Amino acid sequence: MVKCNCNHDESLDNEYTLDKGRRRFMLDSLAAGGLAATLGTAGMMRQAMASDGVVRIGYLPITDATPLLVAHANGYFEEEGLDVAEPKLIRGWSSLVEGFTSGHFNLVHLLNPIPIWMRYNNDFPVKLMAWAHINGSALLMSGSSSAENFSDLGGSQIAVPYWYSVHNTLLQMALRQAGLEPVIQEQSAPLGDNQVNLLILPPPDMAPALAGGQIDGYTVAEPFNAAGENLANGRLLRFTGDIWKNHPCCVLCMNENDVEAKPEWTQKVMNALVRAELYAQTNKEATARMLSRDGKGYLPMPEDVVVKAMTHYDPDDYASPDAIRHEDWSTGRIDFSPYPYPSATRQLVKSMNQTLVSGDTTFLKGLDPDFVARDLVDDRFVKKALEKYPDAHLPGMDSANPWEREEVIKV
Numbered sequence: 001m002v003k004c005n006c007n008h009d010e011s012l013d014n015e016y017t018l019d020k021g022r023r024r025f026m027l028d029s030l031a032a033g034g035l036a037a038t039l040g041t042a043g044m045m046r047q048a049m050a051s052d053g054v055v056r057i058g059y060l061p062i063t064d065a066t067p068l069l070v071a072h073a074n075g076y077f078e079e080e081g082l083d084v085a086e087p088k089l090i091r092g093w094s095s096l097v098e099g100f101t102s103g104h105f106n107l108v109h110l111l112n113p114i115p116i117w118m119r120y121n122n123d124f125p126v127k128l129m130a131w132a133h134i135n136g137s138a139l140l141m142s143g144s145s146s147a148e149n150f151s152d153l154g155g156s157q158i159a160v161p162y163w164y165s166v167h168n169t170l171l172q173m174a175l176r177q178a179g180l181e182p183v184i185q186e187q188s189a190p191l192g193d194n195q196v197n198l199l200i201l202p203p204p205d206m207a208p209a210l211a212g213g214q215i216d217g218y219t220v221a222e223p224f225n226a227a228g229e230n231l232a233n234g235r236l237l238r239f240t241g242d243i244w245k246n247h248p249c250c251v252l253c254m255n256e257n258d259v260e261a262k263p264e265w266t267q268k269v270m271n272a273l274v275r276a277e278l279y280a281q282t283n284k285e286a287t288a289r290m291l292s293r294d295g296k297g298y299l300p301m302p303e304d305v306v307v308k309a310m311t312h313y314d315p316d317d318y319a320s321p322d323a324i325r326h327e328d329w330s331t332g333r334i335d336f337s338p339y340p341y342p343s344a345t346r347q348l349v350k351s352m353n354q355t356l357v358s359g360d361t362t363f364l365k366g367l368d369p370d371f372v373a374r375d376l377v378d379d380r381f382v383k384k385a386l387e388k389y390p391d392a393h394l395p396g397m398d399s400a401n402p403w404e405r406e407e408v409i410k411v
Helices: 020-031 035-051 063-073 093-101 113-121 166-177 203-211 224-231 256-261 263-282 284-291 303-311 342-352 369-375 380-388
Strands: 057-059 107-111 126-131 137-141 157-160 181-183 195-200 217-221 235-239 250-255
Touching: 057 063, 057 093, 063 107, 063 250, 063 263, 063 284, 063 303, 093 107, 093 113, 107 113, 113 126, 113 342, 113 369, 126 256, 126 263, 126 380, 137 166, 137 224, 157 166, 166 181, 166 195, 166 217, 166 342, 203 217, 203 224, 217 224, 224 235, 224 303, 250 256, 250 263, 256 263, 263 284, 263 380, 284 303, 342 369
Parallel strands: 057 107, 157 195, 157 217, 181 195
Antiparallel strands: 107 250, 126 250, 137 217, 137 235
């Protein structure tokens, strides 16, 4: 067992952290498709750091990172014979993408649409190896909001963590179905009654912005919804796992060059991660306590917030607004199941084509969902790991064909 020595000070004064100005520049540059130009040749030369056999983890302080952190905390990497460096906590997605593409990290969790954008818009050899978790996100509104349904959100300012995120995709899907128009504009610009303005905020900045009245709501991963409830007087409007049943959110990613050059190393990494997901799924409260700042300190949130984020999914407590409308789905607030179902990748590619983002989305036009499911995802290693830890596979699937499922979306 280890104690995480991650720096959780909000300034995060290390080489991976960007000040707000540079973070804004990175965000705009990356979203516009200038990944290689932004990183530059010097950054690419640091790729060698990821090739020394040491597992180097970068993560955001969200429960999506749980498999990475549990595998580190419980010594699963070492038990597979691997050397592992201390995980590095990063505040925003652009910084994490930069660290991964420049070779500082060889194992990361990324929002599911990000690898699609990286591989097909920026030609970066990212491989989606497994899902980090399922469900685990929500739309949270200010305590002063009277909204009970998506149709009540006209005229609102809603923050999303990244343009290429399941959060943005599902939010816009729900808004369109409610007859509202998602827009991206300056917050000071006039907003129609049938419009909802979307803006990007790093997850750690969301609850303070909500408490300060700078936004009306946000959609993000846990524990920032639980934090918004406990610390910013927020009201949960809807859990995303109640819209898309057992949807992927963050995925576990590696560089394709590492995967092909080091298959044995890759398999050992995946064994540790699948084992970690099984532990987290069967020990949610203990996992939450361990991850919290009162435990091993991987996440900068107190124990009660992280425990709530992982375990509290009571339809009676979330009846007004009605945040859980499909009790029969038997989902949790967050669950852990690593297999990356091809049907979900296909569904995501189709949905991304209908999602408004800032920047050039030409790469999505004509992008074949079946091709992406075969080309982006490498499930050889997670399948083999699931043979070793079969209970980590999502229960209730077709035993005759456990690698396929039907996607269920009901807004």
